[in-house]
Amino acid sequence: MTTATTAAAGLRLTLERVTLGYGRGGVLRDVDLEIEPGEILTVVGSSGSGKSTLLRGLAGLLPPYRGRILADGAEVTGPSPDRAMIFQEDGLLPWRTVLRNVELPLAIRKVPRDERRRAAREWIARVGLAGSEDRLPRELSGGMRQRVQLARALAAAPRAVLMDEPFGALDAQTRAEMQRLLLDVLRDTSATVVFVTHDVDEALLLGHRIAVITSDGVRILAEATRERIVKEL
């Protein structure tokens, strides 16, 4: 790899006694969590348990009521290009081509045009979409759109990638392809990944460690097996 994508080390993400929520009362209370640089932490939990809320906190989109959220020891006070987000809904700009969507975060960072084109093309190829650079999002399948999202997130060389059920809307086969692709492309980055999913098998496949959110809080399972996770949920 020749792009800037490989340069930055993964972020250490820390929650110290964090309470997060909306309006009255916390969805997550007094959470302590340390996510190591370069690790893939998968997060499972039943619907409404607070998985997306945790990600929003890490993204800097939702300030904690209490406690601190830290990225490499510095308090997170808002979104940063260091922490990319990928959602289930693709979030691509419908009027921009694949190439121009992938380039966008680099353009925002004022990366010179030639350089950002090169990085965008390279990532588009790496996610298996070479030849689709000039297509619009509406001309792509759901799986292809998620590939574009992945390319867009990684082309900007984030130090952490926060993924909220990114493959949740895909059919089983496309989902399996995307899981393999994700593991493959992450091998060339040192980004820290927090990956939220409903799917226990996906969590086991992708995660170095697995966090389970229950009504008692967020817990890392030391020896995660399918049976143990299902029992916790």
Ligand SMILES: Nc1ncnc2c1ncn2[C@@H]1O[C@H](COP(=O)(O)OP(=O)(O)OP(=O)(O)O)[C@@H](O)[C@H]1O
């Ligand atoms: N913008 C919001 N305003 C008020 N309450 C919210 C908001 N977003 C989420 N909530 C509430 O916070 C709780 C946790 O929601 P969250 O989206 O984090 O759960 P989740 O585990 O990601 O669920 P799912 O798996 O269904 O996506 C839920 O009770 C939800 O209703």
